[in-house]
Amino acid sequence: MATSTKSSPQPARHAFANTLKSFKTASGKTGQFYSLPALAQQYPSVKRLPVSIRIVLESVLRNCDGRKVTAEHVRQLAHWGPTAERKDEIPFVVSRVVLQDFTGVPLLADLAAMRSVAAKLGKNPKKIEPLVPVDLVVDHSIMVDYYGKKNSLDLNMKLEFQRNRERYEFMKWGMQAFSTFGVVPPGFGIVHQVNLEYLARGVHKTKAGVHYPDTLVGTDSHTTMINGIGVVGWGVGGIEAEAAMLGQPVYFLTPDVVGFELTGQLREGVTATDLVLTVTEILRQHKVVGKFVEFFGEGTRTLALPDRATIGNMAPEYGATMGFFPVDEKTIDYFQGTGRTKAEIEAFEAYFKAQGLFGVPLAGEVDYTKVVTLDLGTVTPSLAGPKRPQDRIELGKVSSQFIDLFSKPNAENGFNRPAELLHTRHHIHRGQDLVQEAAPQDKPAPAGAPRSVAEMEGNKPALATAHADAAATMPTKGADPTVGNGDVLIAAITSCTNTSNPSVLLAAGLLAKKAVEAGLKVQPHIKTSLAPGSRIVTDYLTETGLLPYLEKLGFALAGYGCTTCIGNAGDLTPELNEAITGNDLICAAVLSGNRNFEARIHPNLKANFLASPPLVVAYAIAGTVLKDLMTEPVGKGKGGRDIYLGDIWPSSEEVHQLMKFAMNGKAFRENYAKVSTDPGKLWEKIKGVSGNAYTWPASTYIAEPPFFASFALEQGAATASEVHGARIMALFGDSITTDHISPAGSIKATSPAGQWLQLNGVQKADFNSYGARRGNHDVMMRGTFANVRIKNLMIPPTADGSREEGGVTLFQNEGPLQGEKMFIFDAAMQYMAQKTPTVIFAGEEYGTGSSRDWAAKGTQLLGIKAVVARSFERIHRSNLVGMGVLPLQFKGTDSWESLGLTGDETINVLPDPALTPQSDATLVIRRTDGSSQEVVVTLRIDTPIEVDYYQAGGILPFVLRQLLEA
Structure with missing residues (x-):
């Protein structure tokens, strides 16, 4: 730590x-x-x-x-x-900052760049030093290449270290360069669970003996999981986190606080996942973006700590800044069960009682902006999807909802396919060159790939090409399998939402046990994986004897970290990909995650459903979302007998009897002691350069960011806020996520980023992901708006009314390229070369999803000066300001559609010269027929400090200037 x-x-x-x-x-x-x-x-x-x-x-x-x-x-x-x-x-002023590696590496690159600037200006680089503890947990780099085998974890981690060696060397430099910067190495767990189980201390103490509560910001939107133990904290972009690290308070407007009263108790068979999907649906309807949500009432008091953490985790999905639970006896029990010391727990409890902050309030004891109430007894088994986490579906309606959406237009969240094609199936024809005989669950590693960590050291080159086929072969014996719409092709127990919660993981293990004993199986072409948030999970699944049953169904340990939910599911077989794309199929993933946005899980899977871990196992067995698991058999068991979900669903009592195995303080202490004493041989072999200033290598992973290229110690004239003669880069609809703006998953070879990597000698097999390459701005600016599912509505619809997908635009400046369709990156380079500013128009909830600073950094590097939307998600709006991009919000019912914009207009943006927070600004729209129109919008620079950040050219030069002048 x-x-x-x-x-x-x-x-x-x-x-x-x-x-x-x-x-x-x-x-x-x-x-x-x-x-x-x-x-x-x-x-x-x-x-x-x-x-x-x-x-x-x-x-x-x-x-x-x-x-x-x-x-x-x-x-x-x-x-x-x-x-x-x-x-x-x-x-x-927060107590500490926590990072995950996808966001932590670019943040570390910014700090290294600041030190480089200090050295060039003759200043002491050590002036750039975090003033609060900073912990980076490496959890986002593991990918599910191998699965279904007991050595899958071993093989996946070897690939992880090979792919990410340069990034990990950079982290090792950071560990020696900054005295307040610590790293939890790969293989320990997901940042949020590590935060809950290890990093969170309850209270801190200064050298002068003053105690104060644990508070933080984190560079992952799901930092809010820590709210479950009474810690105030939330996700921010890396640029805000840097400011917090370097002595700036986190500035925000005094929030509304929505009180969420829970009454009653959950019914038999209902899980914490079902509860959180219900809470997410309710709070999205109450529009809690930018607000605190605080849980209270008798029902809240009954919830176990992991259930509270599950609800807190999904605050970004319901839009709140936090989903907060006060400290009470359940919090103390959790601290004891996770191995905190007696002295820590005593100080924690005594402090909160002395402050009058101990205990969950009851109705009427606290004043809230508004109160929302939920009777826990009304919660039913549910999934969410197929494109958004707030779209909850009762378990018995999943099949009918999929059928309904199959032929609905895209504008209604549908898939726009002819209804008569719903039940067609297609043979998956296997190539004759395949040499592997077994199904994915039982197959050996590809020829030449090492089978153990020991072999890794003597066989590094083989891995560069082996992983392309690691989990991507079909069995060569038996009849050709078939694939059709609604088929489940990825089933993943993954993500921080549920893998901190023993009740649902034990339930998954118990369901697997009953399923195996009943003779149920999972089809071999379904990609199954278990990626817990902590090593403790596999400890208690082993102690309870449940892990072998999960393995029997293909849910073998694939990694400790954020895998499928972040887009690290790995690829499907070439045969499956060909069948899906060749027949335009709508196939599904079912995962125990919190994110299911388009193209996030896998670029070819268009229906993604969030579910509890036991339901993930059940749908893997069923093999399709077209089956109603409430009324139809899950599958055929021994002797061809129909097995229903009720036959294998564990009772609450069965789960409760095993819970004692999950809370072993000694096991927690021994596990996390290894962070410093036994981090693993692969991590120990990583060597970083030394020194206070970083020696920038020639690398496609790490590059000195360009944000300080023109930095001067004396701030020049304030950044000009008026924008004249701007062209429209894109017209977007509602719910454009940060995944759409800056994807984290796979890189297409034909995309600008893929082309750049190939020009720089990187083979497609070694592309890794956008998330892993966030330390290199050349990759990331080419990846901005590069999601394969994003739809720029400037592009005219096709004859059937569908919209083209992918990050393309129509170039509008006069000349030989006018009207040409091209990648947004290519258009941006043309506009910048011609010194033409650009703007984006969008609908509701622009920037929802992850706290991804590259969504704002990439926007700035593409020369986009303003984003005009119906509404913004909290983190992305703040990040845009922090990068010197103006966020502007339509008033009332105005929208780019109501204004009749088509994309060929020119735009002037005229804000209040003083940039008064939330003041009126004017858009002047000039059309090709010579007419013009003025529209008043709201400037979404929300606070006085944000004015300072914007006028300084962004938060990074603002903070750097302060540090070097000190």
């Missing part, structure tokens, strides 16, 4: 020194803290503030230094009103 050099404000200079009090632990030890009950003597309304607001208030109170945090900030937040106008800006 990274350590902090931070000290507390000196009480003598503190504006609220009288609030510095003492508390006692159960063992009689004393500690100091800035007391909210003491502050409430001056501001009585503090007692009725939501718990989450009070924890933020503690940070504002403790860090009140009269400069960045003032007494007025304390007063404003202490007077938080449930329905007051939101105009006050909160400077929130």
Whole structure:
């Protein structure tokens, strides 16, 4: 774990020194803290503030230094009103920052670039140093190339280290260069589960003995999983995280807080996954984007900690900044079960009780902006999909919903296919050159590929080509298998949402046991995988004797990390890909994840359903989403007997009896001690360069970012906010995600990024993913808007009304290329060469999904000056400002459709010269017929500090200038 050099404000200079009090632990030890009950003597309304607001208030109170945090900030937040106008800006100083490697590597590249700038300017590079602890968990780089075998993990990790050697060497440099930067190596788990089980300490203590609660921001939108243990924290882009690391408070507008009251209890057979999909659906309908959600009530008190963490995890899916659960006895139980020390737990409990923050409030005890209520007894088994996590479907309606969407138009979330083709099936013809005899679950590794870590060291070159066929062959014996619409081709127990939750993982193991004993099997061409969030999962699945049954059905351990949910599912067989694309099939993935956006799971699978781990196993057995698992058999068992889901579904009591195996404090301590004592031979062999400033290599993975190319210590004129003569790069619809803008998954050979990699000597087999190459801006700017499913509505529809997919546009400037269709990257280079600015228009929820700073960085590098949308998701809006791109929001019912835009117009953007937060701006639209129209929109620079960031050219030069001038 990274350590902090931070000290507390000196009480003598503190504006609220009288609030510095003492508390006692159960063992009689004393500690100091800035007391909210003491502050409430001056501001009585503090007692009725939501718990989450009070924890933020503690940070504002403790860090009140009269400069960045003032007494007025304390007063404003202490007077938080449930329905007051939101105009006050909160400077929130967090305790620490957590990173995952896809976002952590570009952040580290930015820090390294800042040190390079410091060295060039004759300044001490050590001025660039994180001021709070920063932990990077390497969890996004594992890919499911091998699966279904007991050595799949071993083989997948060898490939991971070969592909990512340059990135890992860079991390090793960071570990020695920055004193407050720590790395949890590959193979330990998913960042959010590692955060829950290990990194979160409950309370921290300064050298002066002042205790304060754990708070953080993370460079993954699902950082909110930590809300389940009462930690205030959420996801931000890497550019915001850098500012937090380097001494800037996290600035945000005082939020609304929606109270979510849970009553009753879950029924038999209903899982925590079903609950979170229901909560996601409800809160999306209540439009909680940018708001805190805080859970309270008797039903909340009954929820086990992992269930709370599951709900907190999906805050990005329901749009909230947080899904917060207060600390109570269940939190203490979890800390004990995960191996925290007695002293830590005592200090944690005593601190929260002294602050009056211990316990889940009941109805009427806290003032909320609004209250939403859910009776847990009404929750039913559910999935979500096929394209968005908020689109919940009751289990009994999945088949009918798929059938309904099959022929609906794209605009209605459908697949636009002729209904008569729904049930057609196609033979998968196997090539004669295949030499592997076994089905994927039982096949050996390809010829030349090592079978163990020991062989890895002597056989590195073989892996460069072996992985293309690693899990991509069909059995050569027996009749040709067939594939059709609705077939499940990927079934993955994966993702941070559920793999922190023993109840659903044990349920999956129990279902697998009953299924195997009943004689059920999974078809060999279905790609099955188990990728838990922590090594502890396989410990308790082994101890309970359930892992062999999961393996029997193909759910062998494939990796510890974020796999299928982030787009690291690996490829399907060439035969399956050919059958899908050649017959235009709508095939499915079923995964226990939180994201199912288009092309995220696999570019050829257009229907993706989120489900609990036991339902993932059930659908793998069923093999299709066209089967109604509530009324039809899951499959044929021994003797051809029909086996129904009810025959193999475990009871709550069966799950409960095994829960004791999942919470073993000693096992947790021993596991996480290995982060520093035994990180693994593959990690130990990685060697990084030394020194305070980084020596930039020639690499297609790591490159010095261009964001400081024209940096000067003295800030010049403020960035011009007016945009004149801009061309429209794209017209987008609703729900354009950061995956659409900056994909994380596979790189097509014919895409601009794929072409660039090949020109630089990289073979297609070694492309890796966009996520893994985020340390190289040449790849990432070419990957911006490169999602294979994105639809630029500037492109006219085809005769059947469908829209072309892929990151293309129509070039509009006069000349020989006018009207030509080309990749957005190529058009951007043409416009920039002609010094023509560009803008984007979009619909609702622009930028939903991951906290992906490259979605904003890539937008800026393509020369796009403004994005005009019906609404923005919180993180992406902030990231656009942080990169110097203007976010503008339509008013009322206005939209680019209502304005009749076609893409050939020119646009002037005229904001208020002072860039007053949320002020009016004017769009001047000039059409090809010579007419013009003015439209008033809202400038979505929301706070005064964002004005400073924008005028400085972005948050990165703003922070760098402050550090070097200090």
